[in-house]
Amino acid sequence: MILLDIINEIKKADTIVLLSHLAPDGDALGTLTGMYKALKKLDKKVYAFIDDQIPEMYSFLPNIDKISLPFDVEADLALIFDCAEKGRLGAAEKFIESCPVTANIDHHISNTLYAKLNYVDTNAAATAEIAYQIVKLLGLDLDKEVSTSFYTAILTDTGGFTYESTTSMTHHIAGDLINNGADFALVAEKVFNSLKFNKAKLLGRALNSLILYKDGLVSYMEILKKDFEETGTDLSHLENIVTYGRNIEGVEVAVLLVEKDGEVKVSLRSKDRVDVNKIASTFGGGGHIRASGCTVKGTIEEVKKKILEEIFKELEV
C-alpha cells in the first residue's frame, strides 16, 4: 500500500522537505504547518517551503513562520501536499527533480501522478485528512498546534463542512482534532469572521462590478489593476470573493476575473451541475468540479468574452 511506503520513507529519511502549491490555501498551509510540527517530533531535519506569498489571513497558524523562502538543502525525501501537478510548485519543481525520493500526497482528481510515490485519495475532503492518517500511522502525538493546523485545513477546504466532499470521516477527524486541543472557535473567527479593511474595500469593488448573465445563471465580477492600487491590496486579498458571486440565488456558475500584466487570473465556482474543472482545463488550468481556476493571456475584455462563451456552452449541454 502506497501510504505505508510513504510512511517507511519518512522513517528512513534524515532530512525531509515539505512542499505545496503556489497561491497556497488553508489546506496547503494547514497541512504543511501541521506536518512540520508533527515530523519535528522525530529526530529529523524538517523544512517547509512554498514558492509564494502566504495570505495574511493565515498568519495565525502555528509554525506558519517555518514555511520559509527558497532554500538550499539536500533532502532525502520531499513530501508534496495538495499539489495536483508539479508545475504548481514554482521554484520547488526544480528541487524535486534532484530529490532521491518524492511523494505526492493529494486529494485532487486532476492529480498528474508526477512523483516517485503517488498517494491520491479523492475521497479525502482535504489533503489534511491524509496528513492526519500519516501522523496516526507514524504513531505521533496530535498536539494542540498540529490539531489547530489540520483543523484549519479541513475547515477551509470543506467550506465549513458544507461542501459535498465532506464525509463522516471528515467529521470524525474534526472531532478528534477538537479533543486534541484544536482551537476551532479561534480558527473560525480568523477564517470566516475576520476581515482586513483593505480586503473589505476590494470586496466592495468586486461587488460593484457584479453582473448577471443568462437569466441569472451566471454571475460575473472583475477586479482591475486600479482596484488593487486604489485599495492597497494584491492577489493575496482575493480569497472568498468569488464565493459571493456563487452564493447568489439562482446562480449556477460564478466567474471572477483579476487583471494582471498581459494576462487575467480566472476563478470559477459552480453550484450544482456545471463542471468548472472542465472549463478551466480548456484554458490550461484546473481544480475541482465546483471550484477551479486558470490564467489566460489577453486583456480583461478578451478573456471575459472567451470564458463566458465557454460557460454558456457548458450550460447548454
Add this chain to the structure above:
Amino acid sequence: MILLDIINEIKKADTIVLLSHLAPDGDALGTLTGMYKALKKLDKKVYAFIDDQIPEMYSFLPNIDKISLPFDVEADLALIFDCAEKGRLGAAEKFIESCPVTANIDHHISNTLYAKLNYVDTNAAATAEIAYQIVKLLGLDLDKEVSTSFYTAILTDTGGFTYESTTSMTHHIAGDLINNGADFALVAEKVFNSLKFNKAKLLGRALNSLILYKDGLVSYMEILKKDFEETGTDLSHLENIVTYGRNIEGVEVAVLLVEKDGEVKVSLRSKDRVDVNKIASTFGGGGHIRASGCTVKGTIEEVKKKILEEIFKELEV
C-alpha cells in the same frame, strides 16, 4: 436515568405531541420535524405544534408542513424540545397543563425544569443531539429525512460547528447523520449560502463608503437613499451589513448609517469593550451591549457628526 424514563413513556404512549418554543429556530424546527418522522415509524399517533410562524428559510425541511396550527388533541405524552421555560410555548403552555405526562428535553442552562420529566444536557450543542440519542435508544432508523432535520438543527445551533459549544460528539453525530443520508450540502446552501443579487449590490455600496476613524478603532459605513434606489433594495436588505464593519481587524465599534426621509437609522456593533446600548440610549434607541440601534432626526452629515462624537467619548473612558 431520566432519558430512559422518557424512552419508556414514549413506548407506553398511544398519542404523542411534540412541542417547541415561539420564534422557532433551526434547532426547534429540525428537532421537531426529525422526531415527528422518527416517531411515526412506531404505531402511534404523533402531532407537532409550534405557536408561531415558521421562517421561510426553513421551508425546505422535510415534514415542516406537519408542524400544524393549534389543534384539539388528547395526548398521553407531550415531548417539549429546546424550550427553556414554559412561557415560551405560547398557546401550547395551556395544553401541557392538561397532559398526563410531560417531558422537557433541552440543552439550555437557563431551563426552569417545568415538566414532570426534565432532561437538560447542557453539554449538548443542540437539542437535536439529545433527540438523536432518543431515536437511537428507541432502536428507530435514521432515514434521510430524520437525518436532514437533525443535521439542520445541529448546523444552525452551532453556527456551522464554530461555537464553543461544539464537541467531538457534535461531529460524531453529524458524521452519522451524513452516513444516513442527511442532505448536508443542501442544508448549508439554504441556511448559510444564499444571497440575493440586489443585496450583494447594496453590500458593495456600503463597503465603498467604509472609512476608519481613531486609528482603526471605529469603522463607519453609510447607505444613502440613492443606493437603495439604484440597487432596487430597501430596509429589509440591511441584515448583516454592519457585521462587515464589526469584523474588520482592530475595529472596536462599527457604525452603519442609513438615510431616510428627514432622519437617519443608526446601527451600532462593538467587539469587546464599548457598551453600544448606552450610546444608542443617548439618542432614544437601545438593544444589547454589543448590538444596538437608534433613529436620529437630521441629515446624514449631522447625524454622523453626533454619533461619532458620542462613540469617541466612550472610547476615551
